[in-house]
Amino acid sequence: MKEITSIQNSFIKQLTQLKDKSRERRKTGLFLIEGVRETTLALKGGYEIETLLFYSGLISEKQISDLITSQTNLIEVSKEVYEKLAYRDTTEGLLAIVKNKTHAINDLKFNTKTPLILVAEAPEKPGNIGAILRTADAANADAVIIANPKTDLYNPNIIRSSVGCLFTNQIASGSTTEIIKFLKAKSINIYCAALQASVAYHTQDFIKSTAIIVGTEATGLSHEWLKNSNQNIIIPMQGEIDSMNVSVAAGILIFEAKRQRNFL
Known part of the structure; x- marks a missing residue:
């Protein structure tokens, strides 16, 4: 040795x-x-x-x-x-x-006919990415997709903050255009967390094939996502601000989908 x-x-x-x-x-x-x-x-x-x-x-x-x-x-x-x-x-x-792995979008494989996917567009902070991966693992989501990534997945801060959930999730990355094309080809409904033309998240049916899309706190989601959304959803808030940490929002939305699917 x-x-x-x-x-x-x-x-x-x-x-x-x-x-x-x-x-x-x-x-x-x-x-x-x-x-x-x-x-x-x-x-x-x-x-x-x-x-x-x-x-x-x-x-x-x-x-x-x-x-x-x-x-x-x-x-x-x-x-x-x-x-x-x-x-x-x-x-x-x-x-x-x-x-490392390639994390190509077309390499994703689903073991269910109604997959539940969490998509994060352009997340920059490794801590937020790690927290999102922990949330996805806790919810046993079928995949996490990073759109327009700003940092590589193997950043030590992501590995550390995800407490290893980088390795327990099925993960892919690609451009917003590629991901939307993939989701539509798979007949997966797109729900965008956004303020514009939105309805309360708990009023929607997440039992069918579902992709929940979250953006950054600073800029939200790009127009391309909003244009291709089946429905924009919002988490009603009662305080002074109109947004919350992206990983917290992702957790609320993904676990509402799990509640509807009776997997809790």
Whole structure:
């Protein structure tokens, strides 16, 4: 088994770039995961782990044996090296180098005739994306689709804030035009969370094939979505503001659909 003790090691420098730079993740087709739970969920989600790095002061070889496949490389690193690569303050001594997925819209597969899909247009904040993924996992949504993405899905902040739900959801991304075309081809009703020409969300029938579309708090949804909406929906509010955090809104809407489907 290989051991690396210096942060000046060329491989460690490459991994630092992989952690910090979206460009490096796109170029290599790889990303870093930190933590046992997240790595376990990635394996369950069908991700291929290329290399596991561990610091024996926090985790033992025996603890990571369940995460090793015949194609996984195992590298022991020093405390200094681990702290250089670790993203979180409190960690478990495990890092994984993982191959990314394409997340093509046409690769989505549904196991039900009436899928429930959550679409987020142009989300920018990794924390919001992570929260949306956690919500989708909690509701067991059939898919999450990111329209016109502003950040790559393997940003460490997304992985961290999603607590591994990046790997438990079926996820796709694409342009708004591509996604609308896909939804219409599948006869999936489009419900846009918007202020214009909207009705209260709980008055709508989400039992049929449903895509709930949410936009950013700052700009809302683009005209293209509103033009192709089956019905715009709104969450009635009683305070002074007319919007709420996108992940909160997504949670309210997706769980209303689940309530109607009697899956709670």
